[in-house]
Amino acid sequence: MTELKGALIGCGFFAVNQMHAWNDVRGASIVAICDRDPERLKVVGDQFGIARRYGDAEALFADGGFDFVDIATTVQSHRTLVEMAARNKVPAICQKPFAKTLSDAKAMVEACRNAGIPLMVHENFRWQTPIQAVRNALEADAIGTPFWGRFSFRSAYDVFSGQPYLAEGERFIIEDLGIHTLDIARYILGDVRSLTARTKRVNPRIKGEDVATILLDHENGATSVVDVSYATKLSREPFPETLIELDGSEGTIRLTQGYGLQVTNAKGTTTTDVSPRLLSWASRPWHNIQESVYAIQQHWVDQLARGAEHSTSGADNLKTFALVEAAYDSAARGQTIDVGAML
Ligand code: NAD
Ligand code: 89Y
Known part of the structure; x- marks a missing residue:
């Protein structure tokens, strides 16, 4: 299987689990991370040995070099970041809660559909x-x-x-x-x-x-x-x-x-x-x-490889x-x- 390159945005409390899991997942690894809090960026970057670090998501997307983005921030930034992924045509995973409102969630699903990119909500339970x-x-x-x-x-x-x-x-x-x-x-x-x-x-x-x-x-x-x-x-x-x-x-x-x-x-x-x-x-x-x-992260990679819909796709999560x-x-x-x- 070709190794997919991922970028993770949001290096907080829960993202540490996601970073550990990416180490275990077959077929993908994280090559860049982003957090607007420099301290969190350093802690996670040092713990997982990630050299490419960004304080701003626009700069991360501008540099590119990754096949998908894993959005692990809290809900306030989900719509902005998912729409940024869609504009840059980068497949995206977004943590729950997917959005602040159902109308935001519908707009996010629509943006990814129009961009032709897969979108999965990290609804792991x-x-x-x-x-x-x-x-x-x-x-x-x-x-x-x-x-x-x-x-x-x-x-x-x-x-x-x-x-x-x-x-x-x-x-x-x-x-x-x-x-x-x-x-x-x-x-x-x-x-x-x-x-x-x-x-x-x-x-x-x-x-x-x-x-x-x-x-x-x-x-x-x-x-x-x-x-x-x-x-x-x-x-x-x-x-x-x-x-x-x-x-x-x-x-x-x-x-x-x-x-x-x-x-x-x-x-x-x-x-x-x-x-x-x-x-x-x-x-x-x-x-x-x-x-x-x-x-769920292994499922993300496996379904991308098959070109198949994810169990907790954006559309399902609506x-x-x-x-x-x-x-x-x-x-x-x-x-x-x-x-x-x-x-
Ligand atoms: P947190 O506040 O500890 O971490 C969020 C991080 O995102 C912070 O470091 C913050 O600086 C960064 N951030 C926020 N907006 C940003 C932006 N626009 N650009 C770059 N960085 C940004 O939050 P947390 O507890 O890790 O929770 C994150 C998400 O994970 C929440 O939506 C929460 O509901 C979810 N969560 C899911 C599970 C699960 O089992 N699925 C469990 C716990 C938390
Ligand atoms: O944020 C919550 C989640 O998604 O799972 C448990 C939790 O961490 C606290 O309720």
Whole structure:
């Protein structure tokens, strides 16, 4: 496989995982990095031995010499940087949340489509080993037709020390974490017709909501609940596990805390350990997320080589992003939102 050259923009908290993963990915490596903060640029440049360093993304694109760009900045700069990639005809990966608004997200997808470049959103949670295991069990027809689901992420893990900006935004858990859980719900039970949500802020030291309960009506007739919380103090902290319950016509699936997959059907009950691997550079409890970063980045390279669409392409992610907007809208107005009408 020819080695693709990549450039990474945004050398912050999470980008370190992406840089480690690029070292492991077959068929690509990072040749240039960019951050407007000189200190972050130096730390990451020195840690990963990257000589080409830029403080300004325009200058990075002007010099060129790379086949794709990996945008790892926070959401404020995503539209500008994705449109810059499109103008320069450079295939782009963009971190979640993809955009500040659905209309920005649609414009970004359109810009890349018009430029003829692939665009993938770094929506990595569906790539987690336990989530893939649930999807594989469903595809193997282990429980017949699913009619109900619950996708649950409840924790009191201190995410604010690593990502202080999460305490400062008007919006918090749906935009930051629930976006992943909603994507998993779509990945497992299919696209969503309508949605009803309720939110709460429990932690007085943050600005946005830290609890959300969301009811989804899927197009295939299934109903699911997505419930997320960073205000839930448990005896055993589950961060960053998504727990899943699925009821189907022929049985049930339970993804339980500690990465157990329980499948019950006419043959009885089987329990399998679906723990993620602990990659050489990973650390608990983040290893589940870290492994999925490697998986999605390998998928980026593999699909580019095949000329095939990415699982979390920009176009696919519009359907997840619409759920985020619909959830805030529903919670604010106390109404059910027609998701199809937003797309
Ligand atoms: P961060 O603030 O630690 O890092 C962002 C970096 O981008 C900073 O160093 C900043 O100086 C730089 N930057 C911002 N705008 C820039 C621009 N226009 N040009 C050059 N550099 C610029 O943020 P973070 O915690 O690393 O989060 C980054 C993104 O990753 C967020 O969107 C966050 O939601 C996402 N994230 C994803 C996951 C996941 O599992 N997918 C996990 C954590 C964070
Ligand atoms: O930013 C978030 C994400 O995407 O995964 C977990 C996180 O780091 C904190 O909620």
